[in-house]
């Protein structure tokens with residue numbers, strides 16, 4: 001029987017491209033989101049991710065095997081609405097894990113983030129296991145989520161897998177309130193006005209990857225044999241080391257008139273608490289993680305598409 005998967009948060013930056021990638025593999029995809037575009041040809045549900053009964057209904061009706069839980073409140077927005085962020089980010093995960101424990105589904109993907117690391121974490125080549133004291137609402141919810149994933153795996157045998165995504169750069173769907181959103185906005189502003197005012201300081205470096213590498217990593221992890229999965233909290237995932245000044249330099253090669261200015265806001269403090277580069281050797285060794293799109297290619301793709 002063909003596999004059926006449910007993507008919760010299907011209309012977001014990552015969920016939308018994940019749905020495309022799954023459909024391209026002839027997997028039946030059910031899209032669920034609190035915000036839905038009217039697209040009658042798609043199998044979709046208007047779902048509040050923390051509504052367990054509604055989720056159980058979809059799982060039973062469609063005999064869903066795998067859930068990708070992509071709905072969350074992201075880092076910048078979470079600082080403004082801490083209680084809502086905690087409720088959404090935790091309750092949606094606990095519901096999915098509980099339903100997996102009760103055998104309504106077989107496999108779960110849940111994304112964590114490099115935001116689990118805090119100001120006292122080693123900043124360079126950050127190890128998988130290290131000091132993990134997140135200083136943001138979002139980071140706290142992601143770290144707690146990682147520990148719940150590990151708990152449900154150890155105690156209830158739930159096959160839940162997770163990645164600590166770095167910032168993700170893409171052009172198809174706008175990012176949803178993260179601290180690395182500047183690395184997407186900069187390209188459309190460069191094309192439209194040849195100027196960008198960055199809310200992050202020039203040299204602040206954080207790890208990021210292009211969307212196709214994030215999707216490949218997600219699907220490769222989910223297809224790996226269970227015995228290869230040695231990390232049941234969440235795998236470190238590194239990639240390109242990006243700062244506003246580095247992006248500006250590469251954009252200028254193609255658009256020489258481009259100018260960048262800097263007005264850091266509350267998001268600077270969030271970015272300052274994150275690592276600059278990540279040690280992802282365990283993901284490479286366990287299931288073959290690799291980055292295909294380098295900085296030069298990523299800048300060309302983004303400039304060609306962010307019109």
Ligand SMILES: NC(=O)c1ccc[n+]([C@@H]2O[C@H](COP(=O)([O-])OP(=O)(O)OC[C@H]3O[C@@H](n4cnc5c(N)ncnc54)[C@H](O)[C@@H]3O)[C@@H](O)[C@H]2O)c1
Pocket residue numbers: 008009010011012013014015032033034035047048049050069070071072073074088111112113114164165166167168169174175176177178180
């Ligand atoms: N984009 C990144 O750079 C990045 C980096 C690290 C981790 N992540 C994680 O990856 C996941 C997906 O991120 P994204 O960038 O696609 O986020 P996004 O904000 O673009 O998309 C999230 C989607 O979830 C939906 N949603 C929000 N609240 C909901 C609710 N209560 N019920 C149902 N749906 C709801 C939104 O409508 C949206 O379509 C999140 O868990 C995020 O924390 C993202």
